[in-house]
Amino acid sequence: MTTAQLDTTTPAVILKLDRNVMHHGGLGAIRSLGRLGVPVHGVHEDGWAPAARSRYLHDRWIWQPPAEDVEQVRDGLVGLAERIGRPAVLIPTDDAGAIFLAEHGAELRQWFLFPDPPSDLPRQLAGKYTLYQLCRQLGVPCPAAALTGSLLEAQRFADQVGFPLVAKLATPWRSASATGLRSTSVVHTRAELADTWRTCADQELMLQEYVQGQDYFFHGYCDTQSRCRPGFVGIKERSYPAHAGLTSLGRWVDNPQLHRQATALLTRLGFRGIVDLDYRFDPRDGQYKLLDFNPRLGAQFRLFSDTAGVDVVVAAHLDLTGRAVPQGSPRVGRSFLVENYDPIAALAYRRCGLDFRSWVRSLRGADELAWFAKDDLAPFGLMCLWMGWRAMTRPLRGAPRPVTTQPAARKARI
Incomplete structure (x- = not known):
């Protein structure tokens, strides 16, 4: 990919x-477009958020409106647009943003x-x-x-499908942000189920059968005709939390069957935009079961950068500005590692046979890192500081700071 191909x-x-x-994921998008010469404006909740200090930002906008306040979000985006002064490609990185724009x-x-x-x-796809x-x-x-509407109903469902179960907040873009609860967790016993139910008593909680099998994910970009170009398949080798969370180590694989299944679904739905799907292979019937449908950018999307330099963010910018999307070749075997979460995930994967040497080898072999980049060091350093601060202060945290109602621009360091 060259700057001449992008607007x-x-x-x-x-x-x-x-x-x-x-x-x-937001940092990946900033780097992906910024390295190609696109002026990138980032919306951040804190001026010292790691992504807010990327050298590839043209401007950072410190703004955290309540996602459910439609008027405030709309007015803030209008104000941001007026300050930018020209049309801009808008890429949401979370469910709330994707739902709002739709x-x-x-x-x-x-x-x-x-x-x-x-x-x-x-909204229908993001809701569990x-x-x-x-x-x-x-x-x-x-x-x-x-x-389930009661603990008794939850226990009856557990009796039907057995443990472990997956517990999910039914509307995580609202519930998880408001309560600090994990959007997804694995429940192993009746006691854990009762505890989870009490913790989520004020939220809609969905219980899901736990499928014992390999995790896969599909990332793609769908154009105005709902044609998915490009589309990529990867496997989760490790996730955080283990077996029920975000990808901490992923690998690009060649899986034509799952690729066809995912793209056929997207066309059937009439979906348009960036998408991130989670699947699990069920060895009982040989089917790929759809677990989650994220109608927006997936955090590990930078795993999939083909030989033409195209990922889903680059594809979106090209398509939305009327440019052709080059068709590159897949880079099967390429891996992606999230440095702050994979060490924690690895502790849980020891029960599955992961030893220290194997874990170290997987670190050394990673092709793309979520945070560390030789040409953009500040986000990695700030990530380390934030993780240390979280470890020291988690038991002491109080209420979150008040939100900012209007975006404030701060010039990024170039």
């Missing part, structure tokens, strides 16, 4: 509404370029139980699930 006169805005300073983005199209999926689709209902309606393989 570097059209800036990009990396939008994040969820309060998560450790979001490495449902309320019409008024923003004079300032921003972004895909237009059916307005009700991202609504996704399950949609899968049942369309005949898409997925694990059994239940939205």
Whole structure:
């Protein structure tokens, strides 16, 4: 990929509404476009968030509106657009942003370029139980699930499918941010189920059958015709939390069957934009079961950069600015490591036979790191400081700081 192939006169805005300073996906998007000469504006909750200090930022905007306040988010984005002064590609990195743009983005199209999926689709796909209902309606393989209204109902579901179970907040873009709860956890016993139910008593909790099998993920970008170009398949070799969380070590694989299954679903849904799907192979029936559908950028998307230098963020910018997306060759075997989470995940994977030497070899062989980059060192250093601060202060934390209602611009260091 060369700067001549991109419209570097059209800036990009990396939008994040969820309060998560450790979001490495946003940093990946900043680097991906910034290295190619695109002026990148990042929305951050803190001026010292690691991604906010990337050398590839043109401007950082310190802003954290409540995602459910439609008027405040809209007005803030309009203000941001007016300060940028020209149309910009808008890329959401979380469910809240993707849902907002689908449902309320019409008024923003004079300032921003972004895909237009059916307005009700991202909310339906991001919701855990609504996704399950949609899968049942369309005949898409997925694990059994239940939205239980009482602990007794939860225990009955556990009796039907057995332990372990997967417990998920049904609307994680609202519940997880507001409560600090994990959006997904594995429940092994009736006692753990009761404890999880009490912890989530004020939230909608979905229980899902736990499938014993290999985790896969699919990342892609769908154009205005819902054609997925490009699309990539990877496996989760390790995740945090173990077996039920984000990818801490992933690898690019060649899996034509899953690629066809995912792209056929996207076309059938009429989806448009960047997508991140989670699957698990079920050895009982030989099917790939859809676990999660994230209608936005996946945090590990930088694993998939083909021989043309195209990833899903580059593809989105090219397509939304009217440029052709080059067709590169896959780089099967390429790996991606998240430095701050994989050491923690590895402790849990010792039970599955991972020894220290094998873990060290996997670190040395990683092709792409979430944080460390020789040409952009500040985010890695700040990530280390944030992780240390979290470790020291987690038991002492109080209420979060008040949110900022309007975006404030701060010039990035170039």
